[in-house]
Amino acid sequence: MNKDLSLLIKLQSLDTEISKKEKKKDVFSQQIEEIEGKIEILEKELVSREKELKQIKKEKRKKEREIEDIDLLLSKYEGEKYKVKSQGEFAALEKEINEAKKNKTKIEDILLELMEKEEKDMVDFPSFKKGAAEKKENLKKKRDIVVINLENTTKEEKDLKNERVKLTSQLNFVLLNQYTQLSKGKKGPIVVPMEDGVCEGCNMRVSPSLMGKIKKGEEIVYCENCSRILYTLDNIR
Numbered sequence: 594m595n596k597d598l599s600l601l602i603k604l605q606s607l608d609t610e611i612s613k614k615e616k617k618k619d620v621f622s623q624q625i626e627e628i629e630g631k632i633e634i635l636e637k638e639l640v641s642r643e644k645e646l647k648q649i650k651k652e653k654r655k656k657e658r659e660i661e662d663i664d665l666l667l668s669k670y671e672g673e674k675y676k677v678k679s680q681g682e683f684a685a686l687e688k689e690i691n692e693a694k695k696n697k698t699k700i701e702d703i704l705l706e707l708m709e710k711e712e713k714d715m716v717d718f719p720s721f722k723k724g725a726a727e728k729k730e731n732l733k734k735k736r737d738i739v740v741i742n743l744e745n746t747t748k749e750e751k752d753l754k755n756e757r758v759k760l761t762s763q764l765n766f767v768l769l770n771q772y773t774q775l776s777k778g779k780k781g782p783i784v785v786p787m788e789d790g791v792c793e794g795c796n797m798r799v800s801p802s803l804m805g806k807i808k809k810g811e812e813i814v815y816c817e818n819c820s821r822i823l824y825t826l827d828n829i830r
C-alpha cells in the first residue's frame with residue numbers, strides 16, 4: 594500500500610481520537626463548573642442564614658430597648674400622677690399612660706415573635722450548617738475526581754498531538770494540505786474505504802478505471818463525486 598495513504602489513514606484515526614478527547618475535556622470542564630456553582634450556592638445560603646440570625650438578635654435588642662424606654666416613661670407618668678392639680682390634667686396623663694401601655698403591648702408581641710423565630714433558628718441552624726458542610730465536602734471530593742479526569746484527558750490529548758506532529762512530518766506536504774482543506778470543508782472522515790464499488794463518503798458508485806487504481810493501492814485516488822481520498826480495506830487487511 595502507498596506509504597502516504599497508510600499515513601493518512603493513521604492521521605485520520607489520530608484526529609478522531611483527538612477530537613474525542615476534546616469533547617471529553619469539554620464535558621469535564623462543564624461538570625467542574627456545575628459543581629463549583631453548587632458549592633457557591635451552599636456558601637451563599639450559609640452566609641445568608643447567619644446574617645438572618647444576627648439580624649433577628651439585633652432587632653430583638655432594639656425592641657427590648659424600646660420597652661425599657663416605655664417603662665421609664667410609664668414610671669415617670671406614675672410620679673406625675675401625684676403632682677397634677679386638675680381633673681383635666683389627670684385625664685390627659687391617663688390618656689398618655691394608656692397610649693404608652695398599648696404601644697408597649699404591641700412591641701412585646703413583636704419581641705415574642707422574634708424570640709420564637711430566634712429559638713427556632715438556633716435549633717435549625719447548627720444542623721443546617723452541619724448538613725451544608727457535609728454536602729460541600731462531598732461536592733469537593735466529586736470535583737477533585739473530575740479535575741483528575743480532566744488532567745488525564747489533557748495529557749492524553751497532548752500525547753496524541755505529539756504523535757500527530759511526528760506523523761505529519763513524514764507525510765507528503767501537498768497531501769497533508771489537501772487533507773486539511775478537505776477536513777475543513779466536510780463533515781466526517783476524509784479518507785474513506787470503497788465498499789462494493791461504492792464510496793463510503795458520498796455513497797456514489799466509483800468508476801471502473803478508478804476502482805482498478807484503488808485496488809492497486811499504489812497512488813492516491815480521489816472520489817470523482819466528493820473528492821474524498823479512497824482506499825480499499827483489502828489493502829489494509
Ligand SMILES: [Zn+2]
Pocket residue numbers: 792793794795796797816817818819820821
Ligand atoms: Zn465520494
